[in-house]
Structure formats: structure tokens, C-alpha cells
Amino acid sequence: MNPSALSASRVADFLRRAIAPAKRAVPGSGETTPSAGKPGPAVSSASLRLTGTGFVDPQALMSIRNLELRARVVVEGFWTGIHRSPFHGFSAEFTEYRQYTAGDDPRYLDWRVFARSDRYFIKKFEDETNLRCYLLADTSKSMTYSSTGYSKREYAATLAATLAYFLYLQGDAVGLLTFDEQTRDYLPARHRTGHLRNLMLALDKPSAGQGTTVGAPFKRLAEIVRKRSLVVAISDFLAPLDRFTSDLTTLAACGHELVVFQVMDPAELNFEFEQPTVFQDLESGRSLFIDPRFARKEYQRRLELHCAALRTACQRLGVAFHQLSTKQPLELALFDFLRKRMQRRRHILRASSARGSPAPSA
């Protein structure tokens, strides 16, 4: 399914169908209770230009200077697309009890509740209520490229802010690590007052470095974060991939759930230049005289090979890979993110139920 071709209503329908089977697969789970996280203030979508599909036009979205506000607009827009129904986060399901009835598996009796109330209750499958998520944001010079009026950096920052805001609303702890040719800023995963603000400020910082190293931040994060977390990497990954696989493997081996977003500019993807000109590398400063008419084909071939290698490396490690064009509405990116996570969790739950063991925490 190509999310970019979907309208908002169809996305909402899909989500409802997607969410329900995942919940039935969880043993001992009951009806879900409303999420403790409250939805943010509703942002009037009328104030924003919507695309033909009903999503916020990225051009208009980027005109909002405040990063946090942008994130809210995306999240609100996402929720609006699913008929304003409160949406309980995928990552957390609240603990719920029901009385024991004959036939229930006595292994799920909650003995603590029995000790307190002297009554038998079946403990609902307890998900991890405090998900830790780390956002790895690329702040190198190559991310400052723009052919659409806003740069990849702004798009990636908005995407990271959106995810952070969304997860924060769910009550999850969100951390940040920015990198270029080296690690820049690091914020540990927290869910405290003011932490989201700090995160937004870190995302808004201008680029300091020049080059890009795609594997080192993974390795660095693996050294810092000991507990299992969700790691979302957002970059253009326009750098040699020689150490990418090994560093990604290191992080995956620590038990983290990995999601990779490759953000590309339409001009990078299609190379639709016409006039011969001197192209200058934003990171190295190197210049080359290129006639696009003769260089396009080879460029696209090599770019496709690079992206395929990236995708293959992610697939081998079970890392969710998403390639985004900066022309795409961010709601779709968020949708992709959530859908993939759901698919993964469904897979995990099926596997655990087949073994007859509690599903591991996501």
C-alpha cells in the first residue's frame, strides 16, 4: 500500500481495522480504556491549506516557523483524519482487570490484587507503559539542500518533532541525538515538564558540521542506552555505507527497535535539471561541471543502488525502512511509522501466543 495515494478518510478506516486485530491478539486484554494522554489543542485545519488528499501541504506547513506548532498541526491533522476519535497510542495499553471466570488460564491471576482484595482477577496483558524512544536526527550540510522552498533538514526536524510530540502525548519518554560527521547533541529519553521543549530547541539548532557519518550515531547510542528503546533514525544517508551495517547491527543486537527514515528532496530523487551547470557539493565543497542530460541516467542508477543497499541492510536486520520525499505530507509519514509498528507488534504477538508465553514488551 502506497500511503501517499491514500486520502485521510481511507487512512482512518485502515487504522481502525488495523488497530482492532492487534488488540484481539493480546491475551487477557479487555476493552481498552481511554488513553491517559490527552489530545493537544485542536488546530483548525481550515487555517492551513490542505492537499487534494486532505493532508496539510508541506509547503504551507513549513511556513509555520515554530517547530512545536508544526508538530502539533501534523498530529492534530492526523487525528482529524481518523474522525477525531481519541486514539490510544499503539505503544501503551492500560492495565485492566476482570474477574476470574471458569476456564480462564490461572497463570494470569494477579496474586497481588488477590492479596489486597481477596478476590480473583485475571491480569490483562501488561504492555510497557513507558516506551523509550530515541530520535536520531541528521543535521549535516547535505540536509540543508532544498529545491522546494524548504530544506530536508526542516522536513526531517518537523518529522522528528511530530513523532516526539505524538509519543509524548502517549506518555512515552522521548530522547534525541543529533549528528553530522560526529555526535552533536544528546537528550536522554524523558517524559518531564519542559523536556519536549528542550527537544524542540535541539532540533531547531542550525547545522554545525559539514560531513555525514551514517553508522557512528548508532554505535554511540548503543553505548549510551542500555534499556530497550525505539530508535528512529532520520537522515538522507548520502554517505558511504561501509560501516552502516555493522553499526546498525550493533544497535539491533542490543534489543532496540529500529526505524529508519530516509528523507530525500525531489530534485535528488529525479535529478530533473536541464541546463549544464557547475554542481557544488554542500559538504565537501567540491565542484563538478555536469550536463544533466548526459548524467541523469547514471545518477539515478547509482542512487537507486545506494538506496537499495540501504534498504537491504535494514531489511536483513528487521529494521523498518521508509523513504520519504519532502513533497510528501508528514501525516503519511506518521501513518507509515505507526502502521509498520503495528505490523511488527502483530507479528510478535502471534509468535508469543503460538508459544503460549506472555508477549514481550514492545
Place this chain on the structure above:
Amino acid sequence: MSFLAPLFLLGAAAVALPVIFHLIRRTTREHTPFSSLMFLFPTPPRLTKRSRLEHFLLLALRCLVLCLLALGFARPFFKTEANLPPPSKARRLILLVDQSASMRRANLWSDARDRVRAIVRQTTPADQVAVLLFDRQLTPLVSFDQWNSAPASERAALIEAKLAQTGPGWASTRLDAALIQAAETMADAGGKSVGASGEIVLISDLQEGSRLERLQGYEWPRQVRLRVEALKLKHTSNASIQPVDEAPGGNPSTEGIRVRVSNTSDSKLEQFKVGWAAPDRPGFAGAPLDVYVPPGQSRVLSVPLIPGQPMLNRVLLHGDEDDFDNVAFTLPLEQTRLQVLYLGNDSAVDPKQPLYFLKRSLQETSRQVVELHAPPLTAPLATADIHSASLIVVTDPLSEESAQALRAQVLAGKTCLCLAKNESISGTLAKLVGVGQFPTSEARLMKYAMLGEIDFRNSIFAPFADPRFSDFTKIHFWKYRRLEVDSIPQARVLAKFDSGDPAVVEIPVGAGRILVLASGWQPEDSQLALSTKFVPLVYSILESSGAPLAVPTLYHVGDTVPLGVEAGEGARWTVTSPAGNQEPIPAGQTNYSNTLAPGIYGLTSGQTSRRFAVNLEATESRTTPFAVEEFERLGVPLASQASALPATEKGKSRLQNSELENRQKLWRWIILFAVGVVLAETWLAGRAARTAGSFAVASNSGSGGAS
């Protein structure tokens, strides 16, 4: 249209370059930032079917520039009948041939004659040629008039015959004076009016001893050019010898004579031998001295006299390759003896008396001995004493007999100096002059008197004529006597006091004269004896009295030798040259200037005889040639070699074309036009680049929006 350098037209083939560059041009220099070039390779310039010629006007302009440059360098000119230059103009040539002593070396003179012969052969009947010889002075050999008056076919023979009668002399090289005179001769000959170009051809060895200083301040005539025909020798090692000072006279010295040995800077020899020349055979008279002189340096050494051979007067140098300057002539200085008779009552040891100062001013030197004889006035004056004295000084009144005896000698030609110490001298003065009275009176002075008016033309004061020495105002006279000379018509006042009274009077008496000083020179009367002018004044009076003072004996070739006062009436000087020829000197001539060759000369006049030595000037021995560019540095324009007439027809035609092109100078206009085309191309290219750049930006932003 013809071309002087047609090969440059091949440069027009470079017009293909702009076409190629035009086809493979990169229309933009704009930079487009891109995220990463890791997937891109540079696009080489390529000519494809899609390449097309744009900006035809720009291409045409660039091609035109290259064609114009090739055309300009090819030096085009129009060769029509009307443009052909008139037949070669007549030239005016002055051949300036060096005949100084340095031209005696090896075959330099024959080379010079050959050069003259070659140049004369290349002249046309319309040309005018003059030949001048120069060394220390300029000597015309063949003038323009002589050349013009001779038939064209006989001109070369005329010059050849004249040259055969001449040869190099012994004089030094005054090249500056020769060039200036030649240039003025050329300018005066009316080069402009005839329309002919003037050229001076210098044929010389260009030895660095040549004088060139006067050329610095000389404004060379514009239409006159100098062409240098330098004469060179294969061997360059030359050393010379010159006497340093005169040999001491009187007592023979064991130290010997001092000579300087100089070696030229381009010499390859360093070891030489110096010694006295044997009088009757070639070679040394005794054992020569070994001398080491590095190139470019000189050494002074003492050549000891040979006992038993006091008459040797030539010092030889052996060991170099040119012997024209290897002999130094020297003579021992003859010390003259003079007598001065002092008639007065002074004491020689009394510093308040005139005799004290006179005795100390007449000191013995190596050149002369002056004996001062002061007999007592009480004794009768011997005629022999007066006769043997060169100068008689009278400071006190004389007896009648002494005055008469003295007057007789003055009439015979002696000079008597009378010092009017007081008024009592008037009687003696009257007797000496031969007048009845010679009034004198004591002058009354406020403070002091000074000499206010001096006749520097007189031989007594002539040595003081130079402004550096002519100031007598610092000499104060406390007392003087007023001399009444108005009654003596033959008296000449040589100097006056500032009051107008005579200070020095000259009264001719017969063949001799009386000099009267109105004041004494002792401190009581004046500061004259204490001034620096006293001694030269005394010697001047002594010399003007006919006393044979010491005469220098060393001269250079071309110098003027003073002869001095002839000994005795009716006697005349006769000069004996080194070759033995005797040359009588006309009466009244006081100098001899025919010192044309080095050697020992003799001067004879009656019983008086003396000798003097003539040597080469040291500068003539500096034979290292100087650079021809030195003339340009001094402001003398040199003629190019092309000014010489070509020998072949092809050469003449080439010269004709060169003259045509030089007159038309079409290349200037072509280059100017090319510059204009370059400016137009630059403006047009800038405009095209701006247009292409704005189009590229618009197309790139449009393509980015479409994706």
C-alpha cells in the same frame, strides 16, 4: 599588398580555435549547490549532434581578432610605384680614425686602413666622405671639399694615398674632443639642407684610457649617428712602465729611481722584468728586477742606480705582449744655484729687520739653492758681486760710488729691488733711476693701509691672478712712504694702496729695472713678511728678474714645455729631438710644443742648456677595450647595422621594402582595430553570459518545482 614577414600569416590558422572553443563551450559559470556529488561524474566537453553554433557575431569577432593579429605581425605594406622610395639618398660620412699610441700595437693600424678601404668602397658617387685622424687633437686628412673636388673614380685612391703617409703617433686619446669636433663638422656641413643623413664612423681600438668625459655635457646633433668599427687584438696582455718622480740631483742616491709598473685588467701575464736599458745595445744594462703585478693592478718599485753608469736615462720593462709603452725616460734633476745681493745695514738675526725674513724665504730645495750675500755697506761694492747676483735688494741709502756701480749693472739688465724703509732712500733712488730727485714722504695713516689696486697682468703679480690667491686685503701696512712718481714718465705703478698712493712701482732703467716697494715687509712696517704671500712674491720677483729657477724635466707627449728667458741678447733656443734633429725656436716664442715622441729632448740657448724627458701618458697604456654601449650612456646615438648599404640586390630590395613598411606603418592601424574588436567582443560576451545565466536560473528553478 606585400608583407615584410609573411610567415606570421600562418598564425591565422589559429582562427579554428575559437570555433572549437565555441562548440565545446560551457555556457555558464554558475554554481548550483547540491547535497552530494557522490553519484555524479564530471561531464567532459563534447561535440555532439546537438552542439550548435550560437552567438555567430561573437564567434566572428573572435576569429577577426586572430586574423588581425596575424596580419599585423606580418607587417603589410603597399608596394606601388608611387610609394616606392626615391633612390637612396646621398650619405655624408666622416671616418674618424684613431692614431693614438695604442694603435701601434700589432696590426691595429693596418686593420684600421682596411676598414677605411672597405667603407670607402661601399660608398656611392653621391656620398660625401671626410677622413679625420685623431689622438690628442684632431687632424683632417681628407675634407669634404677635397672629396667632392676629386673625380669619383679617384676618391678611394686619394684616401689610400693620404693614409699611407700617416701612421699612429705617440699621443694619448682624446676621443671626446674628437667626436665633438667631428659632430660639429658634420652639422656645419649642412646635413639637413642636403637631405642626407650624417654618420660618423669611428675606427678605433676603444681602449679604456680614452677620454670621454666631455661627451656627458654635450648635446649630440639629432641627425648625426655614430657607427663604431672596433678594432680588436687576439692577445690582450699589456703592461706599462712610467717614472714616478724625478731622480734626486746633486748627490747620487743609492735608492735609485722609482717607477710604476701597471698591468691591464684583461692581461694573462703577471711576471715581468724591469731594469736600466743599456745605452748602446738592446736589453738591460745590468741585472733586471723581477716584478709580480696581477692583472688590473700596479706596483711601484725602486730601480737602483748602477754604479759607474750615472748617465742611464731609460728604464725597460720586459714580459708583456705589447712593447710600445715599455720604456720610461727619466733625467736627474739639475739643481740651480742663484745669488741674491742684499745691500743694507740689517742684521740677519734681527727679526725686526727685512733681511731676517728675506733670508728665511730663500731656502735650499732639491731644485735650487739661493745664496744670500749681504756685504757691509761701508765697504765699496764690487762689480763682480753685482754681476753674479740675479737680484739686488737695497734697503738703506748707498754711497755715490755704490749707487753708480749698481746703476751700471741695472742698465746692463739687472733687477734691483728697493725697499723704502724710510725717506732717506730717496737719494739712492734718484741716483739709480737717473733723475735729479725722487721725492718721498712719510704717509699718514689713520690705522693701516691695504693694497687696493693690483696689476695682475704683470709678471710679478701674475702668479696671484687666480681668485683663490688674489686677496691681499688681509695684509695690513702700518707705515709706507709716499712715492712721487709722476715726474718719472717711465714709472709703472704695479700696485696701489687703498689711499691711491703707489705701493709697488716698476721703473725700467736701460735693459734692467728698478722695483720700488713703498713699505718694508718687516713687522714694523707691515704684515707682508708674515703673510703666506711673501715667499711666492719673493720668488716671483726673483723669476721675473731672469733668474733661471728649477725647470721640470718630466713631460708627456704633446705637453707644452716652457723655455724660459733666453740667455743673453741675440741668443735663441734650439731644441734637439730624441732622434737627433735640431729645431730652432723662433724669436719671442716662450714655449715648445712639438713633443710628439717620447725620449730625451735637449734645449740649448747660447751657453745655457738643459734637458727634459717626454713619456707616454699612463692612460694610453690602459688598452682594455670599453663597451660600445658606453656611447649610448653618454648620449651618443649609435647607428644600427642596417644603416650600412647592403652589398647584394636582394639585400637592397629587402632594405627598400623595410623602408616602405617603416614609412607606412600599417601594422599600427591593424593592431588598433584589433583592440577595438576585442573591446566589442568583451562587451558582447558579457551580455551573452548574463542572458544565459538568467535563463539557466529560471530553467533550474522550474525543473525543481515540477518534480
